[in-house]
Amino acid sequence: MEYNDKQTAIIDIAERLFSVSGFDGTSVRDIANEAGVNVAMISYYFGSKEKLMEAVFEHKSNKMRLKVENLIQDTEMTPIQKIYLLIDEYVEKFLDQKNFHMIMMREQLTDKRTPVSELILELKRRNLESVRMLIHDGQKKGVFKKNIDISMMMGTLIGTVSQMVLSQPFYRKVHGMEELGEQEFRSHIRKKLSIHLKKLFKALLTNEA
Amino acid sequence: MEYNDKQTAIIDIAERLFSVSGFDGTSVRDIANEAGVNVAMISYYFGSKEKLMEAVFEHKSNKMRLKVENLIQDTEMTPIQKIYLLIDEYVEKFLDQKNFHMIMMREQLTDKRTPVSELILELKRRNLESVRMLIHDGQKKGVFKKNIDISMMMGTLIGTVSQMVLSQPFYRKVHGMEELGEQEFRSHIRKKLSIHLKKLFKALLTNEA
Amino acid sequence: MEYNDKQTAIIDIAERLFSVSGFDGTSVRDIANEAGVNVAMISYYFGSKEKLMEAVFEHKSNKMRLKVENLIQDTEMTPIQKIYLLIDEYVEKFLDQKNFHMIMMREQLTDKRTPVSELILELKRRNLESVRMLIHDGQKKGVFKKNIDISMMMGTLIGTVSQMVLSQPFYRKVHGMEELGEQEFRSHIRKKLSIHLKKLFKALLTNEA
Amino acid sequence: MEYNDKQTAIIDIAERLFSVSGFDGTSVRDIANEAGVNVAMISYYFGSKEKLMEAVFEHKSNKMRLKVENLIQDTEMTPIQKIYLLIDEYVEKFLDQKNFHMIMMREQLTDKRTPVSELILELKRRNLESVRMLIHDGQKKGVFKKNIDISMMMGTLIGTVSQMVLSQPFYRKVHGMEELGEQEFRSHIRKKLSIHLKKLFKALLTNEA
DNA sequence: CATGAATGAGGATTCATTCAT
DNA sequence: GATGAATGAATCCTCATTCAT
Known part of the structure; x- marks a missing residue:
């Protein structure tokens, strides 16, 4: 689909x-008003409110698709490095596409x-598949444990990031960051999440201390 | 507040x-119909739809409050045992009070x-405080690590459970459990979550392998 | 269905x-305005505009149902007299229930x-059946012709009346009756139709001159 | 008016x-879509939807105009033959121009x-005039009755055909002709109508049995 | 000459709430 | 104390038409 400005x-x-x-809480009038267009435009352009939602999804979802396909074939990186990259990718994407993620x-x-x-x-199915291949690769190479509950692991990855979003x-209040700018706060959370999740995944996947 | 039947x-x-x-997606008529009462009852009893939502929350929220207060004073259990109990409590509550959790x-x-x-x-503030005390107790006793990001840890606890809910x-589909009864499925998830989270928390909190 | 005032x-x-x-040319607002009620009442009372149409039909249609059932058993009247009564019944009904007829x-x-x-x-099916019985009765008694195309005959009966409605x-214009009151005009047409149709039906059904 | 393709x-x-x-039930979009032209074309070409209706009428109405002018001067045919021709003309036209007739x-x-x-x-006025002349011609020649209610007669002619259209x-259902092709059915109805109406008119106009 | 883009007006319906009973 | 009747406001969507290109 091609969309004009x-x-x-x-x-x-x-x-x-x-x-x-x-x-349900958003009316087409709200959207039209903010966009500075006539209400009828939404139906005119997208057919219906429902279809607009689909257009939003279709147009934004590819930004949420992980870029891990080539990661799998990479021979330079160790499996755990790949997982770390994956984590950063997830964290990045979810914080960046916060609105879409909330939808x-x-x-x-x-x-x-x-x-x-x-x-x-x-x-989700596609993303899960990519991760599964990464894990299996690590297991084949003997650096990852054998019995890994990938679904739970993904639940922790997505869930933790989601929860922080x-x-x-609440987080701002507890940590006295209520006045912090959105960018700074996002950057702060990103680092914290990255460190935290890598620690978790290392423990989950490897036998190292 | 006292509510009649x-x-x-x-x-x-x-x-x-x-x-x-x-x-927004629920109309007072939907509620009234399912409850077998007149539409006007909602406004009459609760003042407004909004107030009804507050009543729902107020009436159900105490079921989501953790019972960990006495856990802290307990001297028989080790800190990690207490944490394990906490995890089970969370998992139990979230799966049990799924509707409220979704709200x-x-x-x-x-x-x-x-x-x-x-x-x-x-x-959330109150629950966080309880956990914080548990952690600090464990740290004072020297069995938990010093630098623990409690916010992230809670993010993982709540986030993982939420994500599974x-x-x-998706989980049912991936694992071929589409026909499984709600009770059986919940029981299955509960066990998986319990094991998974305990493993994670042990790694996060202690120095043991 | 019981309807209030x-x-x-x-x-x-x-x-x-x-x-x-x-x-399509009538809006629910038109109806509501003329009835002096809120627009929402139409949906409230009848569910939808479509359903209102059905209510109109259901509520008015019995007035269009011919009262000929007992006519059939009557032994005092000759078949042609019965047919004459039927014609008058039709003419009466169609002119009286003009609006419904137009719908x-x-x-x-x-x-x-x-x-x-x-x-x-x-x-229509029910009315046709009543007429068919009348005709067959006359045929059995030997006063009506054998080969009578009842469908065409009914087409002429209903069609002629409809056409005059x-x-x-046009009729008023041609006959210089533009200023005649509705009641007077209806009375005029009723007589003309009655005479005309009886003449036609006599010719169609009997062998008399 | 000249119209392009x-x-x-x-x-x-x-x-x-x-x-x-x-x-009202037809939108200009429906028309434009089926015609494979832009919506704006209707307004552009015809000025408005209303004007399009007028154009439809003006463009099609001459097909509904009876060709009886020369019939009157014809000296070879008897008056009743002329009436029969007229009936067939009407039946033909109405069934052929069914859409226009419905409009x-x-x-x-x-x-x-x-x-x-x-x-x-x-x-209607023009058609009535033609018929009136035919009738008067027959009356002048002494083969038609004196007192003939031409308006009613025309009501029967047009009404009966209209009613069948x-x-x-209903007719198909009653006569088990639900699967009959449009052409075959039209042909069937045409014959039935022709016979029926000629019988009626003969009785109305002449003194013969 | 023709049209895609755009729109204001109006369509039916649903909404949460009120009020007389 | 409880409720059926009623309603104004807002919902999304479709309409015929206009206008710049």
């Missing part, structure tokens, strides 16, 4: 509003089977 | 509907400052 | 508006299969 | 859509005085 602007705004107010979380909270929820499942206001 | 029924149903359809997640996704979101912050359909 | 008022107004402006015509003009169109078919403005 | 195509499609869905009926159902309804009145689905 106005359409892209609508998608951007919709992403933000959907992420903070939810699909995904919200969508998973409903039990409705929508086209979007199908896309989420597919996205979700509890951002 | 009808009010409690409304709260129960509201919890469930809010959890799966969201606040909490959803509420944290919005940036609106509502009375409910304030209650969530308070709930959230991605339940 | 306000509902009946809405149905009456809807019947009139649907008959002159058509279903029926309009509905038959569309090729959509709606619940209403099904009801129309059923109504339809071309009322 | 694209305009004619639009008119053809508009005629069909108006006939089955009505004026006319629909238009007569509304009480709005539009340019189109004026055209209809004019068309209108109740086509």
